[in-house]
Amino acid sequence: xxxxxxxxxxxxxxxxxxxxxxxxxxxxxxxxxxxxxxxxxxxxxxxxxxxxxxxxxxxxxxxxxxxxxxxxxxxxxxxxxxxxxxxxxxxxxxxxxxxxxxxxxxxxxxxxxxxxxxxxxxxxxxxxxxxxxxxxxxxxxxxxxxxxxxxxxxxxxxxxxxxxxxxxxxxxxxxxxxxxxxxxxxxxxxxxxxxxxxxxxxxxxxxxxxxxxxxxxxxxxxxxxxxxxxx
Amino acid sequence: xxxxxxxxxxxxxxxxxxxxxxxxxxxxxxxxxxxxxxxxxxxxxxxxxxxxxxxxxxxxxxxxxxxxxxxxxxxxxxxxxxxxxxxxxxxxxxxxxxxxxxxxxxxxxxxxxxxxxxxxxxxxxxxxxxxxxxxxxxxxxxxxxxxxxxxxxxxxxxxxxxxxxxxxxxxxxxxxxxxxxxxxxxxxxxxxxxxxxxxxxxxxxxxxxxxxxxxxxxxxxxxxxxxxxxx
DNA sequence: AATTAAATTTAGACAAAGCTAAAAATAGAT
DNA sequence: ATCTATTTTTAGCTTTGTCTAAATTTAATT
Ligand SMILES: [Mn+2]
Ligand SMILES: [Mn+2]
Ligand SMILES: [Mn+2]
Ligand SMILES: [Mn+2]
Numbered sequence: 427x428x429x430x431x432x433x434x435x436x437x438x439x440x441x442x443x444x445x446x447x448x449x450x451x452x453x454x455x456x457x458x459x460x461x462x463x464x465x466x467x468x469x470x471x472x473x474x475x476x477x478x479x480x481x482x483x484x485x486x487x488x489x490x491x492x493x494x495x496x497x498x499x500x501x502x503x504x505x506x507x508x509x510x511x512x513x514x515x516x517x518x519x520x521x522x523x524x525x526x527x528x529x530x531x532x533x534x535x536x537x538x539x540x541x542x543x544x545x546x547x548x549x550x551x552x553x554x555x556x557x558x559x560x561x562x563x564x565x566x567x568x569x570x571x572x573x574x575x576x577x578x579x580x581x582x583x584x585x586x587x588x589x590x591x592x593x594x595x596x597x598x599x600x601x602x603x604x605x606x607x608x609x610x611x612x613x614x615x616x617x618x619x620x621x622x623x624x625x626x627x628x629x630x631x632x633x634x635x636x637x638x639x640x641x642x643x644x645x646x647x648x649x650x651x652x653x654x655x656x657x
Numbered sequence: 658x659x660x661x662x663x664x665x666x667x668x669x670x671x672x673x674x675x676x677x678x679x680x681x682x683x684x685x686x687x688x689x690x691x692x693x694x695x696x697x698x699x700x701x702x703x704x705x706x707x708x709x710x711x712x713x714x715x716x717x718x719x720x721x722x723x724x725x726x727x728x729x730x731x732x733x734x735x736x737x738x739x740x741x742x743x744x745x746x747x748x749x750x751x752x753x754x755x756x757x758x759x760x761x762x763x764x765x766x767x768x769x770x771x772x773x774x775x776x777x778x779x780x781x782x783x784x785x786x787x788x789x790x791x792x793x794x795x796x797x798x799x800x801x802x803x804x805x806x807x808x809x810x811x812x813x814x815x816x817x818x819x820x821x822x823x824x825x826x827x828x829x830x831x832x833x834x835x836x837x838x839x840x841x842x843x844x845x846x847x848x849x850x851x852x853x854x855x856x857x858x859x860x861x862x863x864x865x866x867x868x869x870x871x872x873x874x875x876x877x878x879x880x881x882x883x884x885x886x887x888x
Numbered sequence: 889a890a891t892t893a894a895a896t897t898t899a900g901a902c903a904a905a906g907c908t909a910a911a912a913a914t915a916g917a918t
Numbered sequence: 919a920t921c922t923a924t925t926t927t928t929a930g931c932t933t934t935g936t937c938t939a940a941a942t943t944t945a946a947t948t
């Protein structure tokens with residue numbers, strides 16, 4: 427096989443399933459050369475550990491993961507690069523759906539799961555350009571650049587903010603449909619200014635002021651909202 | 658299996674391969690209850706007749722084609738509806754790529770082949786709306802409506818136009834990359850006004866006037882350009 | 889009507905991606 | 919250090935979609 431075909435193999439002949447495994451391994455922390463267990467991957471992907479083992483071998487053969495029997499997998503440099511390019515596509519498509527097609531933030535993930543597998547570098551780049559090179563997706567997750575770098579941000583969980591401190595709501599940790607719908611219903615949106623007024627010791631709930639209005643928020647909610655502290 | 662799941666099966670559980678077969682059968686004329694042969698489908702899809710036979714059985718079981726052994730297949734009403742919805746998506750995505758992302762008309766087909774399989778009714782409808790409900794794709798092919806109707810148009814091949822008659826170039830019959838690039842190079846584009854000045858008996862070439870400029874065009878070219886006659 | 893060429897189907901195999909059940913390895917608890 | 923409980927892998931089977939080679943049917947020609 428020629429050198430060019432090795433290139434083609436890696437970049438164009440990745441199956442949808444292989445791409446999904448790489449993405450999951452990355453999300454479970456396998457990008458930092460941490461070993462991710464078969465079971466953890468299986469649980470996350472709602473599949474069986476035996477299936478994960480098979481795929482681990484396949485990805486290892488392709489040089490995308492380091493796999494040690496009974497120990498787990500971690501991404502190689504190539505694997506991490508591939509995972510990041512899929513995550514980049516996923517998040518760009520989510521922005522596109524919200525910004526250009528008026529999808530709500532709880533509708534985009536499912537469609538992006540499909541769109542992230544479309545193979546066309548030009549398409550991604552043009553979508554990126556059309557959206558004016560966004561840095562974050564609709565859930566506040568950073569969009570990797572073409573060369574796989576993240577925009578870092580000084581954010582912390584609302585539940586970890588000190589009393590009286592003020593910040594801007596910049597992301598959600600849990601981006602499940604029910605949580606997102608709950609936030610909509612309570613007018614909690616990214617970009618809103620939040621001040622912690624008071625903490626209730628009993629149940630760790632917070633009294634906050636958001637865009638002028640005062641409200642009470644459970645610990646459950648507060649520990650799933652990212653806030654950027656004002657300078 | 659519940660009634661609802663039967664619905665789901667037909668509309669959401671179509672595989673990419675099944676969709677491609679339906680589309681091909683439609684393009685070969687199987688939408689007009691004409692029987693399409695195994696060989697014709699195999700040739701068009703660059704696959705083997707035996708593979709087509711297998712798929713014919715599967716699609717027949719699903720009620721999407723009528724299949725008679727040794728005779729060929731034709732689309733059922735359901736099959737035609739499904740084929741048209743995929744063709745609709747394909748052509749809408751092509752318009753999107755050209756209109757919104759500055760793709761050229763020879764770059765869009767390959768990407769649309771992938772995008773046409775994305776499953777989200779809302780996505781198609783929103784793209785349609787974003788594009789202002791286009792009637793034709795970048796190659797002049799009509800875009801089926803949501804309920805599977807085509808916009809008819811009184812068009813004929815340039816090669817069949819009578820001398821002196823005037824029309825507007827509205828479509829290409831051959832939409833291969835080389836032909837489209839040739840047209841670009843010679844400034845022949847959809848929307849241009851064309852008058853047939855003269856026909857050469859020897860090789861059936863035409864002398865035409867296009868947007869003011871005079872040029873000579875081979876029969877090969879003229880028989881792959883659709884023209885709408887002025888009223 | 890019989891023969892032959894071409895088209896089509898069948899049979900059997902393979903790769904990808906999944907599953908279940910059984911075997912093997914690891915890690916935790918005595 | 920040994921024994922379990924848990925995790926992980928292996929072996930073997932399934933489905934989808936493809937292929938090749940062999941068998942069968944149809945269609946064309948004498
Ligand atoms: Mn998502
Ligand atoms: Mn997201
Ligand atoms: Mn096309
Ligand atoms: Mn087209």
